[in-house]
Amino acid sequence: MSVGVPDNIPANRRGAKTETYLDWNATAPLRPEAVAAMSGVLTRCGNPSSVHRWGRAARQTVEAARESVAALLGGIDPTGVVFVSGGTEANHLALLGARRERVLISAVEHDSVRHAVPEPETIPVDRDSIVRLDALDTLLAADSRPALVSVMLANNETGVIQPVAEIAAIARGYGALFHCDAVQAAGKIPLDAGVIGADLVTLSAHKLGGPPGIGALVVTDRLDLVPLFRGGGQERGRRAGTENLPGIAGFAAAAAAAAAEIAVYDRVRALRDGLESAIAAVASDAVVLGASAPRLPNTTAIAMPGVAAETQVIALDLDGVMVGAGAACSSGKVGPSHVLAAMGVGSDLAASTIRVSLGWGSTEADIDHFLRAWTALYRRRRNLEGARAA
Amino acid sequence: MTPALAHPRTDRVANTAPIYLDNQSSTRLDPRVFEAMLPYFTEDFGNPHSTTHAYGRTGAEAIERARGEVAALIHADPRELVFTSGATESNNLAIKGAAHFARAHPQREQPRDHIVTLVTEHKCVLESCLQLEREGFTVTYLPVEPNGLVSLTALEAALSERALLVSVMAAHNEIGVIQPLAEIGALCRANGVLFHSDAAQAVGKIPLDVETMRIDLLSISGHKIYGPKGVGALYVRRRPRVRLLPLIDGGGQERGLRSGTLPTPLCVGLGRAAAIAGAEIADEAARLRRLRDRLLANLTRRVPGLRLNGDAERRLPGSLNFCFPGIEAIKLIEGCPSIAISTGSACTSASVEPSYVLRALGLSDADANTGIRIGLGRFTTAAEVDFAVDALAAAVGRLTGEGGALT
Numbered sequence: 001m002s003v004g005v006p007d008n009i010p011a012n013r014r015g016a017k018t019e020t021y022l023d024w025n026a027t028a029p030l031r032p033e034a035v036a037a038m039s040g041v042l043t044r045c046g047n048p049s050s051v052h053r054w055g056r057a058a059r060q061t062v063e064a065a066r067e068s069v070a071a072l073l074g075g076i077d078p079t080g081v082v083f084v085s086g087g088t089e090a091n092h093l094a095l096l097g098a099r100r101e102r103v104l105i106s107a108v109e110h111d112s113v114r115h116a117v118p119e120p121e122t123i124p125v126d127r128d129s130i131v132r133l134d135a136l137d138t139l140l141a142a143d144s145r146p147a148l149v150s151v152m153l154a155n156n157e158t159g160v161i162q163p164v165a166e167i168a169a170i171a172r173g174y175g176a177l178f179h180c181d182a183v184q185a186a187g188k189i190p191l192d193a194g195v196i197g198a199d200l201v202t203l204s205a206h207k208l209g210g211p212p213g214i215g216a217l218v219v220t221d222r223l224d225l226v227p228l229f230r231g232g233g234q235e236r237g238r239r240a241g242t243e244n245l246p247g248i249a250g251f252a253a254a255a256a257a258a259a260a261e262i263a264v265y266d267r268v269r270a271l272r273d274g275l276e277s278a279i280a281a282v283a284s285d286a287v288v289l290g291a292s293a294p295r296l297p298n299t300t301a302i303a304m305p306g307v308a309a310e311t312q313v314i315a316l317d318l319d320g321v322m323v324g325a326g327a328a329c330s331s332g333k334v335g336p337s338h339v340l341a342a343m344g345v346g347s348d349l350a351a352s353t354i355r356v357s358l359g360w361g362s363t364e365a366d367i368d369h370f371l372r373a374w375t376a377l378y379r380r381r382r383n384l385e386g387a388r389a390a
Numbered sequence: 391m392t393p394a395l396a397h398p399r400t401d402r403v404a405n406t407a408p409i410y411l412d413n414q415s416s417t418r419l420d421p422r423v424f425e426a427m428l429p430y431f432t433e434d435f436g437n438p439h440s441t442t443h444a445y446g447r448t449g450a451e452a453i454e455r456a457r458g459e460v461a462a463l464i465h466a467d468p469r470e471l472v473f474t475s476g477a478t479e480s481n482n483l484a485i486k487g488a489a490h491f492a493r494a495h496p497q498r499e500q501p502r503d504h505i506v507t508l509v510t511e512h513k514c515v516l517e518s519c520l521q522l523e524r525e526g527f528t529v530t531y532l533p534v535e536p537n538g539l540v541s542l543t544a545l546e547a548a549l550s551e552r553a554l555l556v557s558v559m560a561a562h563n564e565i566g567v568i569q570p571l572a573e574i575g576a577l578c579r580a581n582g583v584l585f586h587s588d589a590a591q592a593v594g595k596i597p598l599d600v601e602t603m604r605i606d607l608l609s610i611s612g613h614k615i616y617g618p619k620g621v622g623a624l625y626v627r628r629r630p631r632v633r634l635l636p637l638i639d640g641g642g643q644e645r646g647l648r649s650g651t652l653p654t655p656l657c658v659g660l661g662r663a664a665a666i667a668g669a670e671i672a673d674e675a676a677r678l679r680r681l682r683d684r685l686l687a688n689l690t691r692r693v694p695g696l697r698l699n700g701d702a703e704r705r706l707p708g709s710l711n712f713c714f715p716g717i718e719a720i721k722l723i724e725g726c727p728s729i730a731i732s733t734g735s736a737c738t739s740a741s742v743e744p745s746y747v748l749r750a751l752g753l754s755d756a757d758a759n760t761g762i763r764i765g766l767g768r769f770t771t772a773a774e775v776d777f778a779v780d781a782l783a784a785a786v787g788r789l790t791g792e793g794g795a796l797t
Contacts, residue, residue, distance in 0.1 A: 021445060026437035027651065035432065042618070045410055045418035052723065052730040054410060085475035085620065088640045088650035112640030112649060206651065211431060213475065213620045213653025228637055230521055231478040231514025240514055241478030242416065242613060244620025247653075313442040322436070322443035 020321045020369040024207075024359035025156050025184060025299060030250070031209035037253035038211065042246040049232060049242070062243050065252030069216055072255040073201060074192040080219040082238045083248050087183040087204035088112035089228065090217040093239065094179040094200040095120075095150060097217075097225035102147035104139055104176075106131045106162070107342035113150055113181055114338070123151070128293035129160045129343045131167060140174040147176040153185035153196065157326055157339045157355055158290035159299025161185070168197030177223070183207055183215075187258030188265055188296050193220050203255075205247065209360070210254030214247030264360045269297030272358055275367050276300055282375050289345060289353060298362075301340075303353040304374075307381050312354050312374075319373035324355040409774045412730040413708060413767030414563050414591060419659075420616035420768065426662035427618065430655035438654050439643060449654040456661025460623050463664040464589075464608060465599040472624045472644045473657050477590035478514040479637070480609035480624040481557075483648065484586045485518040487634030488555050488607065489527055494635060502554035504528045508540055509750045510565075512588055515557055528552070536752050537701035538567035546577055555584040560592035560608075564734040564747045564763055565700030566709025568596060575604030584632060590614050590622070594667025595675065595706055600625055606632045610664075612656065616768055617663030621656035624648075674768065678707035681766050685775045686710060692783040699748060699761060708766035713753070714782075717789050719762050725785035729778050732763050 021029075041061060046054030048062050062083070070078040084090045087110075095103055095116040103120045105113050108129045114120065124135050131151055140147060149171040154161045164180055171178040180198035182191060187208030193201070200219055206212040219225060219238075231240030279286050279302060289301040304312055309325040316323055326337050340350035356370065410418065430452060436445025438453050454468070461468040474480045485505065492502050507519055509531045519529045530548045534540055540558060549556070556578050561568045571587060578585035586607035589598060593608075594615040600608060608625035612618050626632050626647065640649030667674075690696050695715035711734075714722055719733040734745040744758035753761070766775065 019444065021436075023437070023440055023443065023445070026440045026446070027435060029435045030431050038431075043419050043421075043424060045412075045416055046730075047412070047416040050412060050415050050730070050732055051720075052412065052732065053408065053727065054412070054730050055415070085479070086650045086653075089475070089638055091640070092638050110640070111642070112638075115639035115649070206653075211653065211655065212651055213656045229478050229482045229514070230517030231481070231512070233513070240482075240517070241476045242611075242619060244475070244618075246618065247620045247656075310442070317443045320444075322440075322445055324440060325442055 018320050018369060020366045022356045022358060022362070022366060022370055023322050023324045024362070025355060025357035026324055027206045027212065028209050028359050029361065030211060031254045031257050033257040034210050034250040034254040038246045038250040041249040044245075046245075047242055048245065049234065058243075058245055061245060061249055065248045068252035068256045069203065069218070072186065072191055072203070072259050073196075073218060073220070074194060076193045076218065076220050079236070082217045082219060082225070082235045083243060083251075084215050084217055084239055085213055085244070086215040087181070087202050087207070090202040090204070090215050091150075091181055092116045093217045093225060093228050094202060095148065096228060097238070098148050098177055098179070098200065098223060099226055100148035100177060101145040102143060103150065104136070104147060105150045106152070108155055108160075108339045109150065109152055110156060110181060110183070113152070123149070125342050127344050128290055129155060129158060129339065130293055131162055133163070133166055133170060136167065136170050140170065140176060147171075147174065148179055149176050150179040150181065152181040152183075153191075154182075154189070154296045155290070155339060156184045157337060158301045159184070159296035159357075160290040161189070161294040161296065164196050164198065172197070184299075185296065187255070187262070188298055190262055193218075199223060205251035205254060208254055208258045210251040211247050214244050214251045216251070261360060265297040268358050268360065268362060271362055271364065271367050272298060272300055275356065275371065276302075278367075278371050279374065283378050286378075287349060289340060289343065298358040300356050301353050302356060303349050304378060304381070305349060305352055306385070307352050307377070309352055309354050312352070312377060315377045316370070316373050319376070321370050321373045323370070324357065326353075326355060409729045409778055411764050411766060411770065411774070411778055412732050413765035413770070414566075414614070414763060415732060415765070416613050416619070417616045417767050418769055419618060420663060420666060422666055423617055423659050423662045427655040427659040430658050434654070438652050439641065452654055453652055453657045456657045459661035459665040460610065463594060463598070463668045464610075464625060465601055466625050467628060470625050470628050472626055472647045473652055473660070474622045474624055474648055475620055476622040477588065477609045477611035477614070480611075480622050481512065481514045481588050482518050483624055483634065483637050484607040484609060485515065485555065485557055486522065486637060487647075488584055488586070488632070489522050490635040491633045492554050495633070500551060502552055504530070504550050504552040505555045505557065506530045506532060506545065506548045506553060507557040508532050508534055508559070510534050510538065510562065510747045511557065511559055512563055512590075515559070515588055519557075534750055538562060538565050538699070538751055539701055539704065540569055540574070542570065542573055542577065545574065549577070549581045549583055553581065553583045555586055557586040557588065560587045560589035560598065561596065561706045561709075562700065562747070563591050564745060565711045565751070566591075566705040567700040568592065568704045568706065571598075571603045571605065578606075579604045591706065591709075594664060594671060595708070597671065600627065610660075612660040612663060615663045615667050618656050618659040621653060621660045623660065675707040678766050678770075681770060681772060681775050682708055682710060684772065685764070685766070685779060688776070688779045689782060692779065693786050699751060699753075708770070710764040710766075712762050712764070713748075713757050713760045714762060714786060715760065717760055717786060719760055721789055722762060722782070722785055725789055726781045729781055733761060734763050
């Protein structure tokens, strides 16, 4: 998405002629449908728990939204949708609220899954970061205590898609619950609760064009969840706190729009693939991580060997191109990616990997802008190295 | 992406418009807050934790400005504010977070595992305490005086050697009474006990100062102060340092106390709401007090036997709670469809149980069932107050005439 710079932006943003946003996995712009839905709700007062007409109107908004979010998963029972403050909270509610003695997570899960319970067991992955099904089977067979298996649908750093249907089948075979963090996949590839086969699914609004501060844990199996937040008994006792009404309305509208426009990702995939081919043509030493696995159509994790990811991201930013150095939440921190480490990527290569993620608004011009900036940096660095060697 | 959000200003006080007097339950978003939030929904949508690029930095800077605005309202350091999804989360985090930290990191031989709170606290405080009881903590639920206030003598007596935390609401959501915060704070500090206050109703409406009141943990809500729903904050004292275990871990945001992508527009909205409330606090309190006293005087004159619940003086400027003798509250609400009033806490207002808060003041079940909460707010006018008095008085007349009375 290339945007001209509006007049009213803060000083630090003035200067660059064109800004190209390719960090859609960190967050996406609000969809017009979400803007419209929130517009009517934001300024309306009313607490959905109140019995007067303001409260009842608010309640209707929440219940209608529940149906739209349920529809994103192929029309599951809307009562299974629990609105929460976002993906991180949803992952916690799933892992803590299900109260299973054993929690097994893949080695490439998001930090919000990795840190939800004190000592999760790790399911190893192969070099493409795909969960090793044989290892999962062995782990579950070895210990008969009640278990929960948590594996994400698609990885936030590499876009690699997990064989969740198979994982769900194995979990079910051992009587284990299956939780699927679908935060990055939702809106980018079709979701079908039946295919995912999960008892619990995590969704986040701001990754699919809804507002930040809202998400859902979808409980497809009517589990008795132990709440994280206790209080007024909202969300059928599964999540206390006054509902974030505009957030919920915006989330629902974005979910509906994302589902309706999922075909746009065919175009996005072509752009992403074009970007990768162009880089391969310029830099034979560049590496795309997870390239041989099934991936989201919008994500590419690209290493420029020998150049720190931080350096690349800052250089690209100076040229007006915004990408990520990994997960957004940890991008302020210095530390190796556990995702790349689990794939067996060497620490040097991992430290030189950036994440480029596209969205429904991405254009050919965005890719060109990125390629110009990336190539210029690559050539500068290689020339510099050549001069040093000489 | 052009912003299509617009604040409808037209429905404030049209003659035909229904009248919203349930401002304790939720408040209307102030148009000025709405305007401040707008750009962060649309143009400046970057993830505020993606600080390696411009969009992210813009969001991060906006969040830090907002943090400063919230901090200023309660005389805190911005670094002492943790953004949350709302007051329910803040209360859960304060109480469980402090208890879990004390258990995980005992500071002395004799553990501190005793929590003292009031029977009239908000459900989310009581429920958090109940959970801690199930985990082996001890909780004292102190009764209140008939006027709704805590007895400081009783509180002092309850502070055992093992006392860890006192949790007392600053201003009450149902009856509006303001607790003696500075006295409670002094008592807690003298005994080495943490003082948490759920200030969702009080913030921005009465002056709060975490230093002079010696408050260690303070919960704030966005949508109770004309800010957005879905955001709140918890004040966590740095000196002397108050330590908590997080409820939500992950990306390590908010100094590890609360992980998850911060919703920039909501944080900005909370900041702006706090700044506006702070700037207007004295004038607005005086205005609301006048309206409240007008409503109280006129309604008392027209409804014989009307009784005010909670202390008459030490209460929030816009808050009233009445017993309408012999008239079931739910019937009165149904009888006044043009005004939004409630039986008490919105969270429990759909239930048929009598208010546990009114019961705690010593009211019988029958009397508690006649309790009505009226909350005036920033957008309430004198005309609306007069209209409400007429509507309520007329409904009382009809209901007593039609045999809507309890007995």
